[in-house]
Amino acid sequence: MKNSDLAVRSELLKNLHCVIVKAGTRLLTDRASIAELVNGIAAVRERGCKVLLVTSGAVGVGMRSLGLAKRPRELAKVQALAAIGQSRLMAIYDEECRRHGFFPAQLLLTAADLHKRERYLNVMNCINSLWDDGVLPVVNENDSVSVDELKFGDNDTLAGMLGSLTGAELTVILTTEQGLRERDAEGKLAGRISVVRNLTDGIRAMAGGTDNSEFSIGGMSSKLRAADIVTSSGQYLWIADGREKGILDAIMRGDDVGTVFVPGPHRIPGRKRWITFFRRVSGRIVVDDGAARALRERGKSLLPSGAVGAEGDFRRGDAVEVADASGAVFARGLVNFDADECRKTLGCRSAELHTILGADADEELIHRDNLTLL
Numbered sequence: 283m284k285n286s287d288l289a290v291r292s293e294l295l296k297n298l299h300c301v302i303v304k305a306g307t308r309l310l311t312d313r314a315s316i317a318e319l320v321n322g323i324a325a326v327r328e329r330g331c332k333v334l335l336v337t338s339g340a341v342g343v344g345m346r347s348l349g350l351a352k353r354p355r356e357l358a359k360v361q362a363l364a365a366i367g368q369s370r371l372m373a374i375y376d377e378e379c380r381r382h383g384f385f386p387a388q389l390l391l392t393a394a395d396l397h398k399r400e401r402y403l404n405v406m407n408c409i410n411s412l413w414d415d416g417v418l419p420v421v422n423e424n425d426s427v428s429v430d431e432l433k434f435g436d437n438d439t440l441a442g443m444l445g446s447l448t449g450a451e452l453t454v455i456l457t458t459e460q461g462l463r464e465r466d467a468e469g470k471l472a473g474r475i476s477v478v479r480n481l482t483d484g485i486r487a488m489a490g491g492t493d494n495s496e497f498s499i500g501g502m503s504s505k506l507r508a509a510d511i512v513t514s515s516g517q518y519l520w521i522a523d524g525r526e527k528g529i530l531d532a533i534m535r536g537d538d539v540g541t542v543f544v545p546g547p548h549r550i551p552g553r554k555r556w557i558t559f560f561r562r563v564s565g566r567i568v569v570d571d572g573a574a575r576a577l578r579e580r581g582k583s584l585l586p587s588g589a590v591g592a593e594g595d596f597r598r599g600d601a602v603e604v605a606d607a608s609g610a611v612f613a614r615g616l617v618n619f620d621a622d623e624c625r626k627t628l629g630c631r632s633a634e635l636h637t638i639l640g641a642d643a644d645e646e647l648i649h650r651d652n653l654t655l656l
Contacts, residue, residue, distance in 0.1 A: 287477045290544055291536035294518045300332045300450040304441035304508075308458050309524040310339035310371070317378050319456075322530030323418065324382040329534060334409060334419045334448065335386070336441040337375070343367030368422070375420055387417045390424035396443055396560045406447055442508030446515040446555055453512045454533060455505050456524030461541035462488060462502060479544045481510055509543040511559050516549035518542060554654040557614055561601035565594025565621060566611070567647065574606040577613055578655065583646040584615065586627040586635060596621050604648070615653035618644040 303326075305319055319335075326333050341353065341360060344367030354360055368390070375386045389408065395401045412419045423440055438455060445453035465488050466472040478485055489502035505521055512519040522529050522540030532539045550558060569577070573588025584604065596602055597620045604613035619627065619639075624647065626638055635643050 284476070287538070287542075288536070290477050290542055291538075294452060294520075294542070295534065295536050298329070298331055298451050300334075300448060300452075301326055302334050302336060302441055302445045302448065302450045302453040303530070304336040304437055304453070304455045305338065305524055306437070306455075306457050307338040307342040309456055310337070310342060313374060316371075316374050318527065319524070320375065320378040320382065322528070324379075324384075325531055326534060327382075327384070327418075332413045332450075334421060334444060334450070335375075336421045336437050336444060337371070338422070338437045340364045340367040340371050340422055343371045364424075372420065379418055384416055384418060386420045387412050389419055389421045391421060391440070392424050393562065396447070397562050399556065402447070402556065402560060409444075409448060436504045438504040438508040439511070442511035442519070443559060445508075445512045445517055445519070446559060449515075449517070451517055453508065453517065453519045454530070455508060455519065455521045456529065457502075457505065457521060458523065458525060459502065459521070460523045461521050461539075462506075464488060475541050476538060477542050477544060478509070480546070481506065481513065481543070513543050513545045514550050514558070515555055516545045518545060550654065553651075557601060557616060557652065558654045558656070561614075561616075563603050563614065564600040565592065565596035565617075566603040566605055567592050567617070567624065568605050568607065568609075571607060574612070577604065577653065581650055583650040584648040584653065585632070585645065586619075586624070586630045586647050587632075589624065589628050589647055592621055592624040592628065594621060596624075602648075604653070611656065613653055613655050615648035617648055618646060 303323060309319070310316055323333050323335060341363045344363030344365070345351075345353065347366055347370065348363070350363075354363070372386070372388050379386045389405070391405065395405055409419050421440065421444060423437060441453055441455060444450075461474045461476075462478065462485070463474050464472040486503070486506055489506050509519045520533060520540055520542050522533060526532070526539070529539065567584070567589050568591035569584065569588045570590050573584060576582040576588065577584060590607070594602070596617060598618060599616055601614060602617045603611045604615060605611045617624070623639055627635055630638065632645050635645060
């Protein structure tokens with residue numbers, strides 16, 4: 283390992299107070315694997331760190347309970363398997379945690395719990411209260427009730443969101459790969475990358491073709507999405523092979539295992555981070571070249587005079603994408619007008635707004651404090 287890569291690991295471990303650990307379905311294959319995971323978590327807690335576990339596995343446990351070898355495609359059947367497996371999985375976690383003198387608490391979330399700011403804050407308050415009581419929060423997507431519009435998509439994304447939400451200095455994603463790997467000239471997986479300092483398009487291309495949907499969802503691409511969320515929040519993400527015995531101990535020692543993703547130099551503020559990663563997009567506003575430059579280069583608010591199109595059925599306060607004339611999405615923000623009002627005022631100057639919408643109409647379509655560049 284290069285000295286600079288070793289320094290990255292040493293630096294992230296210096297002031298470690300809070301760790302998110304995510305374990306995928308294919309790691310939770312039997313009681314022994316769950317016991318090993320809890321052993322590692324207990325060791326991290328003994329260092330004085332708060333730990334939150336994002337666990338997959340409910341559907342997998344349900345499949346094993348019914349003797350199924352392949353994940354079904356029908357939503358109702360997946361929901362039923364989650365309902366069967368969730369209680370069985372938590373019973374195992376409870377017994378294993380109690381062996382170490384603490385116990386777990388289950389939080390089942392849907393995307394709506396983090397899309398709405400009040401509910402987002404309630405989730406954080408609950409997690410903090412559990413930590414205050416020395417309890418291990420165990421979080422999973424609520425697969426037994428989630429439908430497409432309420433889903434995170436995968437638990438890697440959920441882990442990244444919780445890393446951002448809690449301000450955890452480190453998010454660890456345990457998987458069945460040794461880390462992010464390079465591609466050789468033929469496009470085949472090659473050597474492991476120890477440290478990623480910048481999530482470029484080239485880095486993202488290395489993650490293609492790593493999905494296996496027969497037993498679980500999500501591949502390396504979903505882990506890079508989580509890395510994008512976490513590093514944009516000013517925190518580290520570490521992908522490592524959860525099949526290795528003592529992997530969490532190795533991480534806490536700073537060993538050259540897995541791939542570490544380094545936070546970027548520009549941290550997105552909390553409110554804008556929520557807009558960027560947590561709010562579901564309800565529509566799109568297309569702007570002219572002058573407005574695009576004002577938003578990108580001068581940090582201005584978006585005025586109706588710079589808007590040339592509006593797509594979708596959004597309401598005041600919803601999150602919308604902002605695209606330039608070529609169709610490239612470059613920003614996201616909370617809109618002050620509903621879709622019909624927006625269409626009525628496309629290209630209008632401020633003096634015309636009050637005539638069209640009334641004297642109390644906002645002058646900004648999206649205020650700069652509620653807009654973030656992507």
